[in-house]
Amino acid sequence: MLPVSFDSNDLPRALQRLMANAADAPAALPRRSFLKMAGIGGLVLGAFPHLANAQAQAQAQPAAALKPTQQPSAFVQIAANGEVTVTINRLEFGQGVQTGLPMILAEELDADWSLVRSRSGTNDAAYHDPLFGMHLTGGSNSIKNSFTQYRELGARARAMLLSAAARRWNADVATLRTEAGQVIAPDGRRLGYGELAEAAMALPVPETVRLKNPQEFRIIGQPTTRLDARAKSSGRQDFGIDMRLPGQLTAVVAHPPVFGARLSSVDDSAARAIKGVKAVLRVPLDGGAEGVAVVADGYWPAKLGRDALQLQWDTSRVEKVDSERQLAEYRQLARQPGARKFDADMSALDKAPQQLEAEFVFPYLAHVPMEPLNCTVRLSADRAEIWVGTQSAGLDAAAAARTLGLPPEKVLLQVQMAGGGFGRRFVGSSDYVVEACEIAKAARAAGLDAPVRLLWSREDDVKGGYYRPMHLHRARIGFDESGKVLAWDHTIVGQSILTGTVFESFQVKNGIDASATEGMRDPYPLPMRLTVHHPKLNVPVLWWRSVGSTHTAFVMETLLDEIARRTAQDPVAYRMALFGDQHPRHRAALQLAVDRSGYGRKQLAEGSAWGVAVHESFESVVAYVVEATLKEGQPVLQRITAGVHCNLAVNPRSVEAQVQGAAVMGMSMCLPGAAITLKDGVVEQSNFGDFTVARITDMPDIGVHIVPSAEPPTGMGEPGLPPLAPAFANAVARLTGQPQRELPFKRA
Template sequence: MITSAMNDSLARGELPRALQHLLDRGQEALADAALPRRRFLKLAGAGGLALGAWPALAADAPANAPAGLKPTEQPEAFVRIAADGSVTVTVNRLEFGQGVHTALPLVLAEELDADWSKVQARLGTNDPAYADPLWGMHLTGGSTALKHSFKQYRELGARARAMLVAAAAERWKVDAATLKTGRGVVTGPGGKRARYGELAEAAMKQPVPTAVALKDPAQFRLIGRPTRRLDAKAKSSGRQDFGIDVKLPGQLTAVVARPPVFGAKLKSVDDAAARALPGVKAVLRVPLDRGAEGVAVIATGYWPARQAREALTLQWDTDAVEKVDSARQLAQYRTLAAQPGARQFEADMAPLAGAAKKIEAEFAFPYLAHAPMEPLNCTVQLGDAGAELWVGSQMPGLDGAAAARVFGLKPEQVKVNVQMAGGGFGRRAIPSSDYVVEACQVAKAARAAGIAAPVRTLWSREDDIHGGYYRPMHLHTARIGFDDKGQVLAWDHVIVGQSILAGSPFEQMMVKNGIDATAVEGMRAPYPLPMRLTVHHPKVNVPVLWWRSVGSTHTAFVMETLIDEIARSTGQDPVAYRLALIGTQHPRHRAALQLAVDKSGYGKKTLPAGRAFGVAMHESFDSVVAYVVEASVQDGRPVLHEVTAGVHCNLAVNPLTVEAQVQGAALMGLAMCLPGAQITLKDGVVEQNNFGEYQVPRITDMPKIAVHIVPSAEPPTGMGEPGLPPLAPAFANALARLTGKPQRALPFSV
């Protein structure tokens, strides 16, 4: 059992550096944003044990639930066993490609001793049962799904198993200790045998045990084995429904005309031509994110709504908002970098002046769009007594609370049905709930106009890329002094970039001394460096947000390319230099790096002419990923040929998921390197609109990737994001060895 006292101690050590203070807010956030504690419906569907339907809107706890159990610890909300023995597990996170739709049911099924061939999964809601058990709020992010819910889902499975065993013992009038379970069957003395489906109804009436014994990892038969994903068939065959596919009776579709400059308001609207088009039901002015205004077109489908939006004649008032220009912004950042600022680290910089060797470097990183394959969408049904949402949300509790505020409802009057999402990378976890609030404003305006039908607000690909929120633009400057052996004497470093948490509900916990914790995560560690780190967070009229692996997207690049440059300038092998720097203090880093080196043939095999090895390693979200890559320059274009990964994520619950996450994260890391992978602004307007201007890797860019996992029996750490940060610096280090020119910016310039 995880007690509240254990929560405090565990969370402190397990949270990613950027989110160390979230637990402080956990219970408060749950009280403010989530629905009240509820009883869980027990459905006897088809004679089965139904533990996982939407909890009733009532304050009563289940009759058989002990008072000491929290909603997140009660199997009634998570497990449904039908009469035919099929088991449905409710997943308390958003599934958007990371594999949690399989991994968490796998963990629960292990302790339940279920027949895996009969296990299926479904997504949860904004009910308190589906909050993160450590943070106390609904969140899919920070690579925490398995890390935080591993023990939770094991205990849920063990409790459900104990109830089934108790039901069998009562039926057979025997001691429960004499019974065994396996593959969905309880067996007892004298050849007694009962399938879970037969026992489910009786098991419903058994007390829910507070304490349960969990398996020794040596007994695992599911956890740790490569397992195909439960959603693979539906997704590969095109039958999987996502949020964008929600279809309700009478449903209408809305698209929104948003201002060309963030925060602008409307001067005038001429909607006569739009209203005249077939299928258009309404054209309505609506408030938008960050104080802006827009126009929603509601129609019978996406295409008539899109055509009507293009027929609008709109005039915008942009006089009162800043019009950002990327070139001018970079110059302003350079000026700011030379000024005093808030300090994250302090160290004596006196040795810098007399150092035998020095490096002075500037790094520039552009804004990046999340660009998920499924554009943003949210379907809203607003009624007299409440509202219901269908959305691929990473924070359904927060989004439900935001919807309640728009409608003037209580949080318990809003139900959020979490939908499968086609990617997100952080864009579906936004403190302002911008696209959800927008959809609710559209639904509210529609109802005021006499439209009672559910309304799906849908963004186009252009809306998604052109409309924010972005990974912030950053500037780094570094002055490093070191000796002939590579010993760093002083490292003076400055980071300039917007805070992604300023003005958000997380600012109070995660912005300390004027420094956003997400902006500096990954700096210095694991190397024992005498670093002085100064941070500036200018306010810019561009909405920004976390992007897959957050601050490590830029800090890992800076750290790992500079460490490599020091090794090259002192004639040292970059692998040996890193191992010497970290010594024996970071065994997981050593293991991951050594595994990647051994499996890649680094230092042993002869590369084809024109190719070079590149190396980088980085820890994020408590997992370490090291890359050894092979790269070349062909016709003036950098080419990544092979990638070998060494991964230390403790216990790999499903090795296939770990492999897939590293492959996908490496590809996204490669995306940062390719020419055209940037968001730029001119006179306040984003210059990119679609994949024609905002480059993403094509299949011809994909290198050969081999993923190797360091064996471990320790509880799992995060894997949704850690594979991204070290890819770009490893690639850059290979290019530097080929060209003699260090890469100081993303995307690359060769």
């Protein structure tokens, strides 16, 4: 990675001249010259990923030119000592891509895994998601969408290293092989990758390469300790919040109590008198709101300055959402005609031998990642550098350029390690990045020529909006004595999270946000009529880990379980019968969880019960079999057994960790107090004292088991969450005889 205080004078002189020439005529940059120069001074491959576009433009055969996302130079750096540094095109915020993606590339490169390192990318086009064509970490797409991409990158680099060795030895390249970071000749001669890198990267990049058969894998599929494990476990890992630049100042912002409110008056005299406070700035905020930024030489004086502000807010022009009133309005809306997602015949509903009616309520949820939101901006007269843990570097860089009035190419965004996110670091409005840029711009105008780091407190984060939307579901189901569903009439009411985003054009059809209905009906062959309402309210909403499946899985899996109970059927057997022979991955995941849990064979202690649920999201299937009990009237999870079908598990250890974390997050949805509520437009919660998350004392025993597969991997960051809450709820229903219709569970 380039030094934080990047100065072109730090570079080799030959490379300085090359960059100067490239600035004058970027399209004329000779591809071989660039690759050769990039090897000077031990920088080797990939030292300057922001020049990947120039390399791509200068391909020898323009008609068949490789895209920036296919260029090894942007992704692989091989040092003289053989160390291989792999640049990842995603945000690492706990899901393990800084290990998984290097594993994929190193497999095809035949690298020595002990010498593999990783680093984060930038807003360069090379780091676009190869499928979506934009910078994106989300939707559990990282490994899934970049699996072939990173394999090909590794294979291309390996082919170039082989060619370089063949030239040095004057040998037939077909006679050479690679192993653990070395090229090996038939007579036993060896050359390390570090010895060959400079020459290799001066060679043409092959457009087509042979990829390994999965049977040849020696890195992919092996349980592997994460590359960042030691740094994180020892407290030495730097995150975006840890940015330190010479002369850096810190800013905190007084946000309005009601979303979108503006200032009536500001008395900042007491704030300005606090030692360390450098400026108090009135700045525009997300959604047309206003706020006051206090800029100081550290977080604490900035916070004290904010506490000392005397502010009057004008809330007369904005809606003041109230949770109780909102629920009543949702109930009324659910009774009205709306847009239809499914439209099966409902004529059998009223005549069905058995009927079931249910209403479900799901509250707003905050993301509350361990690391609160932050962004550091260094602004000069004609350019900006930004350091932030972002799920969409390009989107945020473009928003920064607009805010700062700079051409996009004058904004360099360095992606930082993030301490969690769960969707909150990918916002269509780039709210906190724009906020940081507004502050940096105002600070510079006030004479502060220094980098500014914006920090949100935990309270800012909890009250700061962009929640998982509140939803109401209403279902009427008719079924017979065998449990066959004859008609299922269903209504969903909740805000759209995709309207107004880059995904609206292909994810919002006929007025229905696809993320609100994902997980409904399938994989079960049910005659369903599904009606959807998307009211607009003054509460910013966003995807939250596993998105629509956070509520649809709960509804589907608890209702099916209730039908099984009413018709005296085993819940596992009932689901297996519904799957038939159409859903082998669901069957395999559920059967694995059943087998490993001892369900149906093991005798549970008195006062304990089994709970079962299975759900597919992001193309992966997770089944849970849980054991639960009641303690002083409150549900307690004792044990969780997961069966996972994610096709090929690149790093089984990461899959296990993701399911464990998702299960705990799913359990948090059930705990009393896990809700964001509003009163007269003001969010009532502010920190972990009044917004519940699972603690270590809530942690049950968790066993994670993966169905073996050699098929291309599917997503795993999110699929472990949706089925946990319904499995828990189903166990509680068996203990109490009462189905759970709300999340979080009501207190006893």
